[in-house]
Amino acid sequence: MAEATSDDKTPVTIKKYANRRLYNTATSSYVTLDHLCQMVKDGVDFAVYDAKTGDDITRSVLTQIIVEEEAKGQNLLPISFLRQLISFYGDNMQQMLLPRYLDFSMKSFTDNQEKMRSYMEDTFGSVFPFGQFEEMSKQNLAMFERTMQFFSPKAEAENGAADRPEKPAGETSTREIEALQDQIDAMQQQLKKLGEKSG
16 A cells, blocks of 8 residues: 655645544545554654544554554563553653653664664574674663663662652752753763664
8 A cells, every 4th residue: 555645754644534534635545543553664654633623633543553553462562661651641750851761762772673684684694693683682671671760760769769858749940850851861872872882
């Protein structure tokens, strides 16, 4: 199913109607969540809008695709990860910092996966580089574990936060937020260096 656009930078517009049907305006045809899932895998950018209100509902549709894939047995999200993610909702500081860091982590993970594929293609028919793949897999796993532990309330307690006096509810200083952002930047640099070393 061709999903090309006249301008690669312009996302394909998908309209969702009241009957839950999805309409691809680029191909003038109705599509399913499976079609949208394949478009994501093919690198085709799209935006989903409510046909009646014009609201951008891309996020909820992408989330629905993940739920559908998980229901099919494509279990990529560990239960512990889901529990931690849910616990972050409602925390204003986490909502401000976590999306940025997760986005960077996923991009780094994707870059490492591309390097793995490149190694496989370059060594086809020769000795398989188990050592390099094992090391990159460890780096990928460590990256996501560090991401979630960094934002987890438990991590703060383990790092000695439990010994510090409690602050009044609702008191979050600008200095603390800036310190967290500095830590995120430092961790991003570390992840970048890991990716460069594995290359």
